[in-house]
Each structure stands twice: as C-alpha cells, then as structure tokens.
Amino acid sequence: MKVLKLFLTVIFILLFNMSPLVPIVHASxxxxxxxxxxxxxxxxxxxxxxxxxxxxxxxxxxxxxxxxxxxxxxxxxxxxxxxxxxxxxxxxxxxxxxxxxxxxxxxxxxxxxxxxxxxxxxxxxxxxxxxxxxxxxxxxxxxxxxxxDRMAAAKIFEDMKKRHITRIALITGNGGFDKSGRAQCLDLAPRYGIKIVADESYGNADTDMTTQLTKIRATDAQAILNFGFGKAPAIVAKNVKQLGIRLPLYESHGVASKKFIALAGDAAEGIRLPAAALLVADKLPDSDPQKKVxxxxxxxxxxxxxxxxxxxxxxxxxxxxxxxxxxxxxxxxxxxxxxxxxxxxxxxxxxxxxxxxxxxxxxxxxxxxxxxxxxxxxxxxx
Amino acid sequence: MLDQLIQFLITGITVGAAYALVGLGFAIIYNASDVVNFAQGEFVMIGAMSAISLIDMGIPYGVALAAAVAITVCVGLALEKFAIEQARDATVVSTIIITIGASIFLRGMALIVWGKDIYAMPPFSGEKPIHVGNATMLPQNIWVMAGTAASVLLVRYFFNRTATGKAILACSYNMKAASLVGINVRKMLLISYGLSAGLGALAGILIAPITYITYDSGVMLGLKGFSAAILGGMGNPMGAVAGGMLLGLLECIGAGFISSGYKDAIAFVVILMVLFFRPGGLFGSAQAERV
Amino acid sequence: MRLAGFYLFAALVALLPVVFPDNYYVTVVGVTAFFNIMLAVGLNLLMGYAGQISLGHAAFFGIGAYVSAVTTVRYGWNPWVAMAAGLVLVWLIANLIARPILRLKGHYLAMATLGFGIIIHIVLVQADAFTGGPDGLSGIPGLVLFGWHVDSDLRWYVVAGAVMLLYVWLSLNIIDSREGRALRAVHGSEVAASTLGIDISGTKVRVFVLSALMASLTGSLFAHQQAFVSPDSFSFFFSIELVTMVVLGGLASTFGAVFGAVILTFLPEFLVVFEDFQMLIYGAILMLIMIFLPRGLFVTMADRIGPMFAGYFRQGIRET
Structure with a gap:
C-alpha cells in the first residue's frame, strides 16, 4: 500500500511538473x-x-x-x-x-x-x-x-450584377468556411436581385463532384459560385471543364493562392474571385498606398x-x-x-x-x- | 434525365472502382490472417504520393508508377513483419488498435516526407473529355475502370489457379491444417500483405489524376474500402469488389436524386439496412460461431 | 476492502486540486480526462464485459451534447430538463437499434456501429439550422446546482470528478452483480451462457442501452462545461480514440479503462513539443503497446506488480 502510494505520487509529480514548451516562471x-x-x-x-x-x-x-x-x-x-x-x-x-x-x-x-x-x-x-x-x-x-465571408459574397454579387447575371447555382463543401459562406450567399443574394436556382453540396474529402455539377447543368443558372477551400474547388473547376459547362465560374477568397492555379491547371482559366490586393501587388498603380507594404x-x-x-x-x-x-x-x-x-x-x-x-x-x-x-x-x- | 443518369453512372463506377480496389485489399488480408487492416487507406496515399514524387524527380512515367507500387509493397511487407507478425496472439480488438496505430504512424511518416501540401498527378493519357451522348468522361475514368477490372481478374486468377494463391486460401480456412500439409504460413501472410499494399498503391495511382492527394487522403478511402468489404461480405474478395462498385453508385445516385449533402449518410443507411437483413454482408456466408 | 482501489482513486482525484490549485493539467486537462474516463468506463461495460465492439460510441456522446446545446440555446430550456430530454432520446434510439445491431458479430458489428456514428455526425454537420453546422453552437449556459453556479474550471473539476467517480463505482458494482456475471458469461461463450438460462440478447441490449445513456449524460455535461459544441468533437475519430482508451488500458477492467483514458488524454499534451513528429510518435506508441502488452497497459501492470495490486485494483479484471 505504501509502495503503491509512493509510486503514484512520484508519477503524478513527474506528470504535473513537466512543462515542455515554456519555463514556469514568467520572465518579465x-x-x-x-x-x-x-x-x-x-x-x-x-x-x-x-x-x-x-x-x-x-x-x-x-x-x-x-x-x-x-x-x-x-x-x-x-x-x-x-x-x-x-x-x-x-x-x-x-x-x-x-x-x-x-x-x-x-x-x-x-x-x-x-x-x-x-x-x-x-x-x-x-x-x-x-x-x-x-x-x-x-x-x-x-x-x-x-x-x-459576407464581404466576399457581396463583392462577387456586385460583379455578377455588372455582368447582368441574375440566376446562379451555388455549390459548397461541408466545412465551416463553406457552410458559413453559403449562409451569407443565401442571405445576400436577394439584395442584389440574384436568384439561387441550385444549392448543391459536397464533402471536402470527396474525389469527384461531377454528380452535383451535372445537376447544376440541368438548371437555367447563368453562373456557378463555389464557396470552398483546399483541394475541392480545384476538383470543381476541373469537373466543370470536363462536363463542358460554359458558365462563368466564381470562386471565393478561399482559393486565393498560386496552389489553386497549379492544381486546377487549364481549368482555372477565366475563374473570377475576390481577393486581397496582395496577389496583384505589382499590378497596382504606384500611387496605391498599399503597394509598398x-x-x-x-x-x-x-x-x-x-x-x-x-x-x-x-x-x-x-x-x-x-x-x-x-x-x-x-x-x-x-x-x-x-x-x-x-x-x-x-x-x-x-x-x-x-x-x-x-x-x-x-x-x-x-x-x-x-x-x-x-x-x-x-x-x-x- | 437519361443523360444525367449516365453521367451519375460514369462517376459512380469510377469512384466505386477505387473503393473496390481498396476493399479488395481489406478482403485479401482478412482472408489470410483474420485481421482487418485499417492502414489499407494509407497504402493508397503512399502509392499516389510516391508516384507523384518520382515523376517530379524526372523518372519516366511508367517506371515511376511501377516503382511507386514497389515502394508501397515494401511498406506492406514491413507492416506485416514488424507489427502483425510480432502480435500473433493478439485478440481481434488489439489487432484493430495495432492497424489503427499503423495508419496513424504511416500518415505521420507521410507528413514528414511530403508535408501538408496538396499534390496533383498528371493523367495517364491526356485530359480531353470523351463524350457519351451528352455525358462526358475523362480518359482517366477509363483507366480507372480498366485498371480495376484487370487487377480483379488477376487476383481471381491468382487465388483460383496458382499454387501460392491456393495455399493462401488454405491458410484462411484453417491455419493449423495448412501448416500441417507443409504450407509456409508466415510466407503466405507476407505475400497477402504485399499483394494488398500493391493493390492499394494501384488504386492510389489510378485515381490521383482525377482527384488530388494529401498526406491524410488515405483516411476517407480506407473507410470507404472497409465499408465496401463489409457490404460485400468480409472474406469474399469478389464480394468486396461488388460492394465497392455498389457503394460508389449509391453515393452518386444518392447525391444526384436525393441530397448531395447527405449522400454519405444515405450510403451508410443502406449498408446498415443490408446488415440488418443479411448480417454476413451481401455475398458473405452466414457466420457460424465457434463454441 | 472490496472497493479499496476505488477509495484510493477517489482520494487521489480529491487531493489533486488541493495540491496543485489552478494548475492547467489538473483543472483543464483533468476535466477532459474525467469526461474521457466516463465514456471509456461506459464503453468498457459494453466492450470488455459484454464483448461487443462499438466504433460509434461518440454518437451517443454527441446526441446528449447536442440535445442539451440545441434545447438550451435555441429554446431556452432548463439545462436539467435538457439533460433528461437527451437521455430519453438516447434511450429511444439505443433501444431501437440495439437488437438489429447486436445481432451482428465482430467486424460486421464494428461496421454497423461505425456507420451509425458517421450518420449522426453527418446530421450534426448538415442540419445547420438546428445544430449550427460545422462552426458549432456557442453560448450554452452553465449548470446551476441548488443555487450554486458551476462556472469556474475548479467547480467543473468537482462536478465532473464526482460524476466520474459515480460512473467508476457503478461500473465496479455492476460487474460484481448478478447481471455482471451474466455479462461475463455472454462474453465467454454465448452458447454456454444460453444453456445456463441467461437471456443473451436481453443482457446485451441492456448493457448497450446503459452504456449509451452513460455517454449521453457525459455529453450533456460536456456541452455545459465547454459552453460550446461542434461536430468535430463527435467524429468517428473520437469513437476510435475511445475504443483505443479501453483497449490500451486493458479490456474488461474498469481501472484499465480509467488508466487508458488518462493516458490518451495526457499523451497529446506532452507530444505537442514534437510538432510534425507528433503523429508518427503517437502511432508508434499505440502499436508498441498493443504488440508488447496485448492485454493492455493497466492489466499487464496489475499482473506484474500482482501482490500489491491484488484486492485493490484487480477487482473487476476478468479472469482469462
């Protein structure tokens, strides 16, 4: 009994005094x-x-x-x-x-x-x-x-409005970013006079989205909006091309990286997305206050x-x-x-x-x- | 409507073919050793990742693919030798934890070797869509279907016609009896793990150009492969293939006609229903419990 | 002396916050460990004693948590009523699926429970109008116990610790009861058990439902303690982690489950320093333990140190 107690005490003292990353004392x-x-x-x-x-x-x-x-x-x-x-x-x-x-x-x-x-x-x-x-x-x-995500949706809808697009198909993933973006799109669309005629979803680990896009193809949508990040949007872009869908494809700021272009390859051509100015820093006019930063x-x-x-x-x-x-x-x-x-x-x-x-x-x-x-x-x- | 259905079928068969290959790997290992190898999905990932790395190094496409399969086979052999064989007397639950441990270990290894990046693989032969009526498919879809069909036939031939294949089957029926008639049971186990790993790698290489691969891509594919093997009836390799195809089709039909958000749930509900009415899977034999 | 090990354990749980007040490992990780112990002890009744594997236990944990979360946040229910509602719902679901699921064996049972867990997880993610989707649901009120607000980490330590000890005590007693002997007989051999006149499927269903209810209650407490729930706490990865806890400590030993839960709760805390190597090491540790100590850490240890543990912790370890 005594040995056992001693044993457990030692274990717990060891356990609770291990502090791997930082010293216990807060250096001033x-x-x-x-x-x-x-x-x-x-x-x-x-x-x-x-x-x-x-x-x-x-x-x-x-x-x-x-x-x-x-x-x-x-x-x-x-x-x-x-x-x-x-x-x-x-x-x-x-x-x-x-x-x-x-x-x-x-x-x-x-x-x-x-x-x-x-x-x-x-x-x-x-x-x-x-x-x-x-x-x-x-x-x-x-x-x-x-x-x-609300700003992204608003920016996209502004652009759609300029192009006289009024009916769109929405396709989003099952992650937090996707779902939250989808909610903002559904909420904002009416304010821009845009009707969402298809609302499809996919799993972010899925390997193929042609099924959802086939359904979208059968609607009278004038553009497709994909809110997502990671590899899924690249698959969406490729599948859109594979199915021969000629509608404008909009992506969210979730794909604002070179990686997306590298993954989607040719299929990325013509895709529009809202993004921070960082991606086009050298194309900004010199007068732009952000350019230097x-x-x-x-x-x-x-x-x-x-x-x-x-x-x-x-x-x-x-x-x-x-x-x-x-x-x-x-x-x-x-x-x-x-x-x-x-x-x-x-x-x-x-x-x-x-x-x-x-x-x-x-x-x-x-x-x-x-x-x-x-x-x-x-x-x-x- | 018909065009849509054809498109769903094409997608379903492609996705299902990948599940079938992974499920086949599950079934082969289960047959030989009564172990469900939850690291099967990691074989898929390692196969695809190795192929992509080798191609990037400038090694000719075909050689790179073969080498990637060989690398994965080695991983499979090592898994058998250093983990499964060491734990021969482990219970079913312990082996489940061991293979889950192995899958985490292999994923950890991939994370160190390949990082967290998303990798793309160039397709076998171009990306020009082929039209089937109004539906389309990529050349790679055909590669996936053909590759799966060929491997399934080869595996069938191996188990039904060759001495080694029959010896493995003998082990699966009764290990003790098999060793009594002079079969080297340990060698047969090694061969099954190697074969499963090779099939996994093949699945990875076939689907990598359609989708993309990350160090954790194996998790989902492993899960679907396991579902395929169970749906078909564990221990029946051809059942696993049928289970995989069925699962792929179920997902696409479910997504196409019911709800894309719930497509995986639909597939699992169907699997549960099948198990409730056929507790041994679709093509599995009814189980007899040992007393 | 039958419960000496239990009293020793209880004393340890009670003393820790006294010796180490406001210690992160005690009041934060400790509470997480308590929840994991509750789940592992419940799962161990099902897996260790009734011999029924479940790869979907996180689902019942999740249902309990989400019923509490959704009804209190969206409909302003009293937390205690919400907790009871969770138990009722889980009782219904568990009873509904228990018979068909428990007819399955081995890997088929694993698949069915896994599938059930995944279906529940998908519903939590997709039914975002109720559940808040993958971003989860926040603002879950705390518990009030006779006017005493459970609102600090230390108070939660007391509440979760008390419930956890209750679970352990319950589990130890069930195993020694008539029902417990029936359970063990079912695990040994169903055919033999039935010839002894034991109602096998009834016994299995009862333990399945009990273990689900234990998970649901844990879920409700978890939701109120976290004040936030999101589906990733109830994914199939967590189900697998729970199974690992039970097996790692040693199947069919209540203290084995406790031990396994504690180890797996603290292990990642210490592995964080290894950054990218964390996963590799974690996987290697799991494999090594199961290869070299296939009966589990705790059970093997208890056997080795035998005489000292005999009579204290061994109680409840199934003779094999």
Missing amino acids: GIIKIGSFLALTGPASFLGDPELKTLKMYIDQINSQGGVLGKKLELVYYDTAGHAKSAKDIVKRLIQKDRVDVIIGGSTSGTSLAVIDIVQARKIPFISLAGSIKIVQPVKKWVFKTPHT LLGYRNMYEAKYGPVSTFGGHAYDALFITVGAIRRAGCLDKAKIRDEIEKTKGFVGTGGIFNMSPEDHLGLGLDAFKMLEIRNGTWELI
Whole structure:
C-alpha cells in the first residue's frame, strides 16, 4: 500500500511538473504572443503560412530591438482545426503560458469556440478567420483581420450584377468556411436581385463532384459560385471543364493562392474571385498606398518560404496591429492594449487599410477586396 | 434525365472502382490472417504520393508508377513483419488498435516526407473529355475502370489457379491444417500483405489524376474500402469488389436524386439496412460461431 | 476492502486540486480526462464485459451534447430538463437499434456501429439550422446546482470528478452483480451462457442501452462545461480514440479503462513539443503497446506488480 502510494505520487509529480514548451516562471523581459493555428488537418494550408509569417516577423522585430525594449516570444500550438483543442489550447495559453495577447484561430470554428474564454479572461484576441460571426455582434476583446465571408459574397454579387447575371447555382463543401459562406450567399443574394436556382453540396474529402455539377447543368443558372477551400474547388473547376459547362465560374477568397492555379491547371482559366490586393501587388498603380507594404511582405516571404498566399498576410496584419497597439499603450496592461487595438486607424496592412472602432472590430471596407480573374496562369485585376 | 443518369453512372463506377480496389485489399488480408487492416487507406496515399514524387524527380512515367507500387509493397511487407507478425496472439480488438496505430504512424511518416501540401498527378493519357451522348468522361475514368477490372481478374486468377494463391486460401480456412500439409504460413501472410499494399498503391495511382492527394487522403478511402468489404461480405474478395462498385453508385445516385449533402449518410443507411437483413454482408456466408 | 482501489482513486482525484490549485493539467486537462474516463468506463461495460465492439460510441456522446446545446440555446430550456430530454432520446434510439445491431458479430458489428456514428455526425454537420453546422453552437449556459453556479474550471473539476467517480463505482458494482456475471458469461461463450438460462440478447441490449445513456449524460455535461459544441468533437475519430482508451488500458477492467483514458488524454499534451513528429510518435506508441502488452497497459501492470495490486485494483479484471 505504501509502495503503491509512493509510486503514484512520484508519477503524478513527474506528470504535473513537466512543462515542455515554456519555463514556469514568467520572465518579465519579454512580451508573450500566444497563438493557436491549424497546422495539421485540412485547414493546415491556412495555419502553415500564418505560422511562418508570425515567426519571420517576430524574428525581424526582435533583431531590431523588440517592442518597448522587450523581446517578443511566440508560444504556439496546433489545433488541427478542432474546436475542442482550440478551447483547451487557449486555456493553456492563458493559464499556463500566461501570454499577453492571442493571435490565431485559422478557422472560423476554432475562433468562435474560444470567444467565451477570451471574453471571460479579458485578454486581447485577434482572429485570423473569415466568418463575420466572430466580430458581429462586437465582442469587447475580440478582433479580426481577414475580410469576412459576407464581404466576399457581396463583392462577387456586385460583379455578377455588372455582368447582368441574375440566376446562379451555388455549390459548397461541408466545412465551416463553406457552410458559413453559403449562409451569407443565401442571405445576400436577394439584395442584389440574384436568384439561387441550385444549392448543391459536397464533402471536402470527396474525389469527384461531377454528380452535383451535372445537376447544376440541368438548371437555367447563368453562373456557378463555389464557396470552398483546399483541394475541392480545384476538383470543381476541373469537373466543370470536363462536363463542358460554359458558365462563368466564381470562386471565393478561399482559393486565393498560386496552389489553386497549379492544381486546377487549364481549368482555372477565366475563374473570377475576390481577393486581397496582395496577389496583384505589382499590378497596382504606384500611387496605391498599399503597394509598398504588399511588395515588402511578398518579397520577404517568398525569399524565405516560396509562393505567398493572402492567408499569411492576415497574420502579418494581426501582428503589426498588435505591436502598434502595445507601442501606443506603452505597457503590457491587457485592457490598455485592447483599447489601443480598437483605436487602430489608417493602418496599411496586406488586407487593406484598417480603421477600427468600438463598433467595428475588423475595420476593412468592401474596397479592400479586389475582383480578380485568372488568365494565363496568373491573376488580373478587373 | 437519361443523360444525367449516365453521367451519375460514369462517376459512380469510377469512384466505386477505387473503393473496390481498396476493399479488395481489406478482403485479401482478412482472408489470410483474420485481421482487418485499417492502414489499407494509407497504402493508397503512399502509392499516389510516391508516384507523384518520382515523376517530379524526372523518372519516366511508367517506371515511376511501377516503382511507386514497389515502394508501397515494401511498406506492406514491413507492416506485416514488424507489427502483425510480432502480435500473433493478439485478440481481434488489439489487432484493430495495432492497424489503427499503423495508419496513424504511416500518415505521420507521410507528413514528414511530403508535408501538408496538396499534390496533383498528371493523367495517364491526356485530359480531353470523351463524350457519351451528352455525358462526358475523362480518359482517366477509363483507366480507372480498366485498371480495376484487370487487377480483379488477376487476383481471381491468382487465388483460383496458382499454387501460392491456393495455399493462401488454405491458410484462411484453417491455419493449423495448412501448416500441417507443409504450407509456409508466415510466407503466405507476407505475400497477402504485399499483394494488398500493391493493390492499394494501384488504386492510389489510378485515381490521383482525377482527384488530388494529401498526406491524410488515405483516411476517407480506407473507410470507404472497409465499408465496401463489409457490404460485400468480409472474406469474399469478389464480394468486396461488388460492394465497392455498389457503394460508389449509391453515393452518386444518392447525391444526384436525393441530397448531395447527405449522400454519405444515405450510403451508410443502406449498408446498415443490408446488415440488418443479411448480417454476413451481401455475398458473405452466414457466420457460424465457434463454441 | 472490496472497493479499496476505488477509495484510493477517489482520494487521489480529491487531493489533486488541493495540491496543485489552478494548475492547467489538473483543472483543464483533468476535466477532459474525467469526461474521457466516463465514456471509456461506459464503453468498457459494453466492450470488455459484454464483448461487443462499438466504433460509434461518440454518437451517443454527441446526441446528449447536442440535445442539451440545441434545447438550451435555441429554446431556452432548463439545462436539467435538457439533460433528461437527451437521455430519453438516447434511450429511444439505443433501444431501437440495439437488437438489429447486436445481432451482428465482430467486424460486421464494428461496421454497423461505425456507420451509425458517421450518420449522426453527418446530421450534426448538415442540419445547420438546428445544430449550427460545422462552426458549432456557442453560448450554452452553465449548470446551476441548488443555487450554486458551476462556472469556474475548479467547480467543473468537482462536478465532473464526482460524476466520474459515480460512473467508476457503478461500473465496479455492476460487474460484481448478478447481471455482471451474466455479462461475463455472454462474453465467454454465448452458447454456454444460453444453456445456463441467461437471456443473451436481453443482457446485451441492456448493457448497450446503459452504456449509451452513460455517454449521453457525459455529453450533456460536456456541452455545459465547454459552453460550446461542434461536430468535430463527435467524429468517428473520437469513437476510435475511445475504443483505443479501453483497449490500451486493458479490456474488461474498469481501472484499465480509467488508466487508458488518462493516458490518451495526457499523451497529446506532452507530444505537442514534437510538432510534425507528433503523429508518427503517437502511432508508434499505440502499436508498441498493443504488440508488447496485448492485454493492455493497466492489466499487464496489475499482473506484474500482482501482490500489491491484488484486492485493490484487480477487482473487476476478468479472469482469462
């Protein structure tokens, strides 16, 4: 009995004192930025460039002397896109790692899941996910940098209206991004006088979408809108071509990367999508205030890691909004940092020019999105 | 309407053919060793990924495909040698956990080797759609169907006509008796794992040009392959093939005529119904429990 | 002394937050471990004692969680009423499917339960008007226990810990009861059991329903503790993880299930440092344990350290 107790005690003491990533004592000379990203799983193409961007710029800021004379330290974990993991990780970041701010949540699901915690624990949180639900209604401690899915839908419908398209077929995946985008499309379409004549869905791991597209072909739709990310939209594009459907195909900002063009190949030609200006940085007029920032980010990222995507840009924006707020706050008081994030004005980021306010915790207008068309394997402004 | 139906059938048969090959792999291993190998889907992924990497390295297309199958066969052999054989006395549930562990391990390995990127593979012969009435298919669809048909026939021939194939069948009926008549049971087990892995790799190579491959693509295909094998009747290789085709068709018909969001649910409801009325699968023999 | 192991375990659970207050591993991961223990202990009754594999246990967990979530968030029900509603629904579903499903054996049973789990998961994802779809449902109210708000991690530790201990106690007692002996007989040999006059299918159905109800209640608690549910917590991956917990600890041992659940809850916490290698190591550990300790970690350990454990934890381990 005694031996047993001793044995168990030893095991538990060992177990509970193991703290793999960070020292137990919170060193005062550093600013801790906590992050939870989808580094594995289907959304890893979001988390991966986000992490790379954060690491790269934190190194750069530190080599230039840090912020308020303190070094930045990134503490990050992988959610694999799971909401439950995200919740546990955020608790870990707050309770165990004692971070000062949190940047992360590659997917809307993981971001939405942690809102209760950051609100209760009063810690500034900048989300990197798309859903409008994250900042609307406004939550005191929650901000985000990516354009919303609602903005994407609005931008697409604006373009359709210009082309006199009034009947469209919607095809979306079964992920959070897809479903949320679909809901925004269904909600917004009537305001633009657009009727959704087909509403199909697929599984994001599916290998073939010709069945759904065959159904769409049988309708009187004038265009197809696919809200999705990852490999599925590339399959949709290829299947559209295979079936010989000659309707304009619209994609969401979820495919705003070179990877999509590489995967879809010829089938990507003529596809239109809303995206941040980052993709067409060198085609912007020199007078565009964003151009310098965009080229700077793109060149630095591409020199180190290869082709840039807009997703890493969201992390860039979040990091520099945070750093700016900490500088203005002049201390690590969480409430002050939060207030300063909310006062962000005229910040030129990769996603657009941010003007936050107590009513708007994103601070981007519809003009932050550009409408692009894929031509000859690259994006053209339209 | 008829054009639509033809299109659904083409898609269903292509998707089903891939499930059939994976299901066939399940059935062969199950036959030889009573183990359900949940790492079967990972063979598909490894086959496709290796092929894509080798092609990227500039190795001629045909050689790359053959080498990819060979690599996957080696993985299959290693799995048998280092995991299954070591756990000979394990119970059914333990072997399930071992093969699930193996599938996670192989996925982890793929993550390190290939990263999280999405990979595309050039098709065997062009991308010009072929028209069948108003329906269309890609040359690759035909490759998938033909490749599956050829492998199924070969597997059939192997088990029915060759001495080795018959020896494996003997093991599946009674391992002890098989070893008594001089069959090297361990070797037969190795051969079955190699064969299953090879079929998995083939499935991966055939469908990779139609879809895309990531390190975790094997999960879904493995699941569908297992469903196919069960639907057809575990331990009946041709049943697994039929089960796979049926599953592919069910999904496409379900998506086409009922609801694309619920297509997988529809397929599983049908499988459950089949099992409720035929507890041994469609073509499986009724099970007798050992007392 | 019959329950000495249980009392020792209970004392440990009670002491941990006292020794390590506000420790992340105790109050956050600990509560997750409690939920996993509850599910694993329930599943172990079905798998370990009745010998019926289930690869869809997460479905009952999910139904419980979602009934609580949807009725409290969308219709403003009282959490306790919602919890009861979840139990009733799960009771109905479990009874409906138990007989046809439990007629199946081995891998066919595995397939049927797996299929059931996947169907439920798809419904959670697709019926987004009710369930909130893949983004999940947030704003689930906390529990109030006689005016006492369960709103902090520590309070949840107390509540979840208490329910978890109740499950363990219940499981230990069931196994020693008349019903438990019948169960074990069914696992040993159904034919032999039936010749002894045991109502086999009745016994199997009862334990299936019980284990489903245990999962449903756990789900309701989980929903209120998390204040948020999303379908990925109830996917077939989680069903498989639950089976792994039960088998890893040692089938047919209540403490084996407890042990397996604790190990699998904490393992990923320690593996995070390995980043991309995490998956590889996790898979390797599973394989190695099952290859070298096929009867499970806990059961093998209990046998090795034999005399010390005898009478304390061994109780409830099936003789093989």
